[in-house]
Amino acid sequence: xxxxxxxxxxxxxxxxxxxxxxxxxxxxxxxxxxxxxxxxxxxxxxxxxxxxxxxxxxxxxxxxxxxxxxxxxxxxxxxxxxxxxxxxxxxxxxxxxxxxxxxxxxxxxxxxxxxxxxxxxxxxxxxxxxxxxxxxxxxxxxxxxxxxxxxxxxxxxxxxxxxxxxxxxxxxxxxxxxxxxxxxxxxxxxxxxxxxxxxxxxxxxxxxxxxxxxxxxxxxxxxxxxxxxxxxxxx
Amino acid sequence: xxxxxxxxxxxxxxxxxxxxxxxxxxxxxxxxxxxxxxxxxxxxxxxxxxxxxxxxxxxxxxxxxxxxxxxxxxxxxxxxxxxxxxxxxxxxxxxxxxxxxxxxxxx
Numbered sequence: 288x289x290x291x292x293x294x295x296x297x298x299x300x301x302x303x304x305x306x307x308x309x310x311x312x313x314x315x316x317x318x319x320x321x322x323x324x325x326x327x328x329x330x331x332x333x334x335x336x337x338x339x340x341x342x343x344x345x346x347x348x349x350x351x352x353x354x355x356x357x358x359x360x361x362x363x364x365x366x367x368x369x370x371x372x373x374x375x376x377x378x379x380x381x382x383x384x385x386x387x388x389x390x391x392x393x394x395x396x397x398x399x400x401x402x403x404x405x406x407x408x409x410x411x412x413x414x415x416x417x418x419x420x421x422x423x424x425x426x427x428x429x430x431x432x433x434x435x436x437x438x439x440x441x442x443x444x445x446x447x448x449x450x451x452x453x454x455x456x457x458x459x460x461x462x463x464x465x466x467x468x469x470x471x472x473x474x475x476x477x478x479x480x481x482x483x484x485x486x487x488x489x490x491x492x493x494x495x496x497x498x499x500x501x502x503x504x505x506x507x508x509x510x511x512x513x514x515x516x517x518x519x520x521x522x
Numbered sequence: 523x524x525x526x527x528x529x530x531x532x533x534x535x536x537x538x539x540x541x542x543x544x545x546x547x548x549x550x551x552x553x554x555x556x557x558x559x560x561x562x563x564x565x566x567x568x569x570x571x572x573x574x575x576x577x578x579x580x581x582x583x584x585x586x587x588x589x590x591x592x593x594x595x596x597x598x599x600x601x602x603x604x605x606x607x608x609x610x611x612x613x614x615x616x617x618x619x620x621x622x623x624x625x626x627x628x629x
Contacts, residue, residue: 335537451624458619
């Protein structure tokens, strides 16, 4: 990763995440096709919803024949962490006009968010439209290509798990977390590690009492608050 | 309602929902500034979210009971983490992660 906010460096830096997207989107395509949806329906989910966790939830609930209202509510809850991410990214793009901000928001994902957060460690806390938009476009196109490929492959592959495809996204979270802790120059390392461990514990405990969809968002709210308290008391 | 219409309406409404969650913060923040306390709060968001997403994938919820561990994922996380420390490259991390799990499933 470098300090330039150009198309070229965006392209270079987005490349590794492509493999994450490909893995997940192919897996989604295969699962969608295997669940009895047409290639067009599976592709429409990726084109219109464009959020892996929401698409998988929607897929599950559609198969179960859930009411539309509850599917949409689940989509909102599953996706609510994106509100936090958008809010964070928006703070770095205030210099860009509204149209550009809306474009960046429209295509924001977990991975482009994490990539952006890693990037600011190399650019003195700066982000711009060109860099972010390039990352977003590459991600979107990869997601669509992967979904289509998966939906087509779905007719042939019976067990995507055999290839470890389902672990691609987990591996990506591990890598992004490690690189984030490594790259963040503002927060104390010990503090960050403590906050990560607290987040693990919170995730475990909250999984007992909350529906899976709510765990990540509630952990985020509590974890960040505890992080702030720890920072002021001990660091 | 026909089945394909039900599917289509659901997809479009879920799409509008995800779009609004993504875009509204950008529109609002054009007009208002975040207070410093909130900026500090957000500085923790990346690590907390990534940690939560990782860990939530390692456990299987059993409402009302202690969650079970998905041991295959837990074990596959170890070489993946080592790959992160050594390579510092997302590409290597993702590929090694997938290989780790595929190998574990063979055993």
